[in-house]
Amino acid sequence: MFASASNRIMRNAPLQPYGMLLLFGALTALPTILAIRLLEPGLVLPALSMLLFIQAAITAIVACAIHVQRNSTHITLWDFAGAFTLMGCAAAILGEPDQAALFFEEQAALRPGSRP
Secondary structure (H helix, E strand, C coil): HHHHHHHHHHHHHEEECCHHHHHHHHHHHHHHHHHHHHHCCHHHHHHHHHHHHHHHHHHHHHHHCCCCCCCCCCCHHHHHHHHHHHHHHHHHHCCCCHHHHHHHHHHHCCCCCCCC
C-alpha cells in the first residue's frame, strides 16, 4: 500500500527546474559538439540552427502531448521550446547560407551520375 502511494506521488510530481535544465543542456550540447567536430566550419551554424528548430518542435510536441500548462510560474517544456526556437533563429541569422549552398553544389558535382 505504501509503495503504490509513493509511486502515485512521484508520477504526478513535476520535474525539478534544474533537472530539466540539465537534461536539455545535455541534449543540446552533445549534438553541438558532434557538429563542430564533424562538419566544416561554414556548415556548423546552419546545421546547428536546423538541430535547434528540430529540438524546439520535438519539445513543443511533447509539451502538447503531456498537457503541460502554458501559464506556470515554474520552468516548463514550453519555455524550452521557445528558447530552442530563439537560439535556432540566432544561429540561422549568424550563419551564412551561401556557404551551405556551395557545399551542397560541390557534393553534387563530385557525384558522377548527378545532373543539374
